Each structure stands twice: as C-alpha cells, then as structure tokens.
Amino acid sequence: MSHLEVTDLAVSFGRQQRPALRGISFTLGERERLGIIGQSGSGKSVTALAVMGLLPVHARVTGSIRLAGRELVGLPEREMRRLRGDEVSMIFQEPMTALDPTMKVGRQVGEVVALHHVERRGSIHDEVLVWLGRVGISDPARIADSYPHELSGGQRQRVLIAMALANRPGLVLCDEPTTALDVLVQRQILQLLADELADRAAVFVSHDLAVVRQVCRRVAVMLDGEIVEQGEIDEIIAAPRHPYTQGLIASARIDQVPPGHLLPSVADFYPGTRS
Ligand SMILES: Nc1ncnc2c1ncn2[C@@H]1O[C@H](COP(=O)(O)OP(=O)(O)O)[C@@H](O)[C@H]1O
Ligand SMILES: [Mg+2]
Structure with missing residues (x-):
C-alpha cells in the first residue's frame, strides 16, 4: 500500500488565473x-506545501492527498496541526527564515520535541542535545545555547533537519534542502538526509537532477x-520522453555525479566532518 497517494491535485490562488497546479498524481511507498x-x-x-496543509487560506485545493489512508484535502486545520511534525514534516530551502531569529536554537528544537509527546523519560533538554548530536552537530550544548545567526548555514540546516525528524514522522518533505549551501556542505547534508530518511517516506524537491539522483530512485518532472514525466530516474535518463526532460538531462552533467542510494559516507572523504 502507498504511504502517500496524491491524485489529480489542483491548486489555484485566484479566480481568474490558471491553477498553479493541475492534475498532479503520484504515489510513495512507506520507505520510498x-x-x-x-x-x-x-x-x-x-x-x-499542499501535502503539509500549509498553503495560504485563500488557496483552492481540489483532488486527493491520502497520507497513510487518511484524506488531507479538506481536513480542518486543528486536525492537520496534529499530523504536522508527528506524521509529516518539512525541511525548507532557507534555514534562516524557517528558524525564529529571536529564540535560542535549543529552545526551538525543544518546542518541537515537547509538542506532541508530553510524557517522556528524561528531560526535553537532554533529548534536544541527543538530536543535535545525531544530525552531526559537534558541540550540541554550545549550539543549543546559540541564536540562529550565530550558526553557519550548514549548522542551521542540521538544526532544521533535527526539528523535522524529532517526532519520527513517517513522511518528510525536503524542499531544496541543500540549494542555499555551498558544495561541500551540500554533500554532507545530502549524506545526512540519505542516512536519516532511509527508514521512512520522503519527497525530495530540487531543481537539480544530479542532486535528486544521489538520493532517489524515482523522480517526477514538473x-x-x-508533472510531464515520472518514473525510475535511470530509465528516464536513458530515454527521456518529454522535450523538457531531454533538455534537463542534457544540461545536468549527471555523468559526473555518483548515482544511487548507497553513497559512500562523507566521513570517508572528509574525516572528522560528521563527528
Ligand atoms: N501564495 C501564493 N499566491 C499566489 N501564487 C503563488 C503562491 N505561491 C506560489 N504561487 C505561484 O505558484 C507557482 C508555483 O510556485 P512554486 O511552487 O513556489 O514554484 P517552485 O517550483 O519554484 O517551488 C508560481 O507561479 C508561483 O508564483
Ligand atoms: Mg520552491
């Protein structure tokens, strides 16, 4: 059974305008x-954003979005809020804007940890430090006590990843999670995501086919x-049908990037980067 099943999804923002999304259909398995x-x-x-239920209230959404069998289109906000974090979470492109600049990092992660699980063994603070360590932050106590602007872009994205994973949602949506980062940090974050998302469903949005190919087996081309084309990435690369996909592949220089899910650990290349 599919964990996420999107069928004929359409989104429009204004009466006159053409819908921003039309006829979007795709499925996602539990660990895909x-x-x-x-x-x-x-x-x-x-x-x-439609899957997260985070579109502006004036957006008109039709079609179906089923998450673990439950219909999300038309779900009241108070019910959607219960699912967010617990069952579906999102990692955004620009970690600075997704974090509250006035609040220390540890408190922001702590709020997510505390949000859905009131009774836990151990303190929230301890769990925050565990999560920061798990996403590769080398000095969790110091980082937890810092404001977002005191962190590097890579550290901020690691914090956001910790927040997205903290309640172990079955589906994580990654929207250009490495686009704002420089190349070395991009690699580290991709590796972290590949590791952490291995046991759940994930959607990985990017404008870069080479990036997507490193972490996904299937792709939808928008x-x-x-969606003008979707299927196994390697099959699409071998025989792209749509002219847009053909152009994308011609310019992606994918031959220079290692394919597949089993990227060697970044730590093998850059000792010390993940500890
Ligand atoms: N809140 C909004 N109100 C009106 N139009 C929007 C809104 N959000 C996105 N759009 C429009 O929807 C289209 C798709 O945007 P988006 O999904 O952000 O593209 P991208 O593929 O770059 O992520 C664009 O034409 C954009 O202008
Ligand atoms: Mg975008």
Whole structure:
C-alpha cells in the first residue's frame, strides 16, 4: 500500500488565473524517496506545501492527498496541526527564515520535541542535545545555547533537519534542502538526509537532477504546474520522453555525479566532518 497517494491535485490562488497546479498524481511507498524536479516556478513548493496543509487560506485545493489512508484535502486545520511534525514534516530551502531569529536554537528544537509527546523519560533538554548530536552537530550544548545567526548555514540546516525528524514522522518533505549551501556542505547534508530518511517516506524537491539522483530512485518532472514525466530516474535518463526532460538531462552533467542510494559516507572523504 502507498504511504502517500496524491491524485489529480489542483491548486489555484485566484479566480481568474490558471491553477498553479493541475492534475498532479503520484504515489510513495512507506520507505520510498521520490524526487520532484523542475525549474523555478513550476509548482514544486506548492505541491509540498499542499501535502503539509500549509498553503495560504485563500488557496483552492481540489483532488486527493491520502497520507497513510487518511484524506488531507479538506481536513480542518486543528486536525492537520496534529499530523504536522508527528506524521509529516518539512525541511525548507532557507534555514534562516524557517528558524525564529529571536529564540535560542535549543529552545526551538525543544518546542518541537515537547509538542506532541508530553510524557517522556528524561528531560526535553537532554533529548534536544541527543538530536543535535545525531544530525552531526559537534558541540550540541554550545549550539543549543546559540541564536540562529550565530550558526553557519550548514549548522542551521542540521538544526532544521533535527526539528523535522524529532517526532519520527513517517513522511518528510525536503524542499531544496541543500540549494542555499555551498558544495561541500551540500554533500554532507545530502549524506545526512540519505542516512536519516532511509527508514521512512520522503519527497525530495530540487531543481537539480544530479542532486535528486544521489538520493532517489524515482523522480517526477514538473513543468508549469504539471508533472510531464515520472518514473525510475535511470530509465528516464536513458530515454527521456518529454522535450523538457531531454533538455534537463542534457544540461545536468549527471555523468559526473555518483548515482544511487548507497553513497559512500562523507566521513570517508572528509574525516572528522560528521563527528
Ligand atoms: N501564495 C501564493 N499566491 C499566489 N501564487 C503563488 C503562491 N505561491 C506560489 N504561487 C505561484 O505558484 C507557482 C508555483 O510556485 P512554486 O511552487 O513556489 O514554484 P517552485 O517550483 O519554484 O517551488 C508560481 O507561479 C508561483 O508564483
Ligand atoms: Mg520552491
């Protein structure tokens, strides 16, 4: 059975305008990762936000989004809020804007940890430090006591990943999680995501096919609000049907990037980077 089943999803923001999304359908197994690629403005973020139930209230959503069998389209916000974090979470492109600049990092992670599970053994603070360590932050106590602006971009993204994983949701939506980072940090974060998302379902949004190919087996190609092609990445690379996909592959220089899910650990290349 599919963990996530999106059927004929459409989203429009204004009466006159053409819907921003049209006829979006895809499925995702329980431990599967699906890449979504497409140029800027093609509807990747709107697709992810629709699954999260985070579109603005004036957005009109039709079609079906089923998460573990439950219909999300039309679900009241108070019920959606209960699912967010617990069953579905999201990692955004720009970690600075997703974090509260006025609050120390440890408290922000702590709020997520405390949100859905009131009774736990051990303190929230201890669990925050465990999560920060788990996402590769080398000095969790110091980082927990820092404000977001005192962290590097890579550290901020690690914090966001900790917040997205902290309640062990079955589905994680990653919206361009490495786009704002420089190349070395990008690799480290990709490796972290590949490790941490191995046992759950994930959607991995990127404009970069080479990035998606490193962490996903299947991909959906979006163009102007529609999915023009989807399937096994290697099959699509070998025989792209849509002209847009053909152009994307021609320019992606994918031959220079290692494919597959079993990336060697970044620590093998850059000793010390993950401890
Ligand atoms: N809140 C909004 N109100 C009106 N239009 C929006 C809103 N959010 C996104 N759009 C439009 O929807 C389309 C898809 O945007 P988006 O999903 O952000 O693209 P991307 O693939 O770059 O993530 C764009 O044309 C964008 O302008
Ligand atoms: Mg986007």
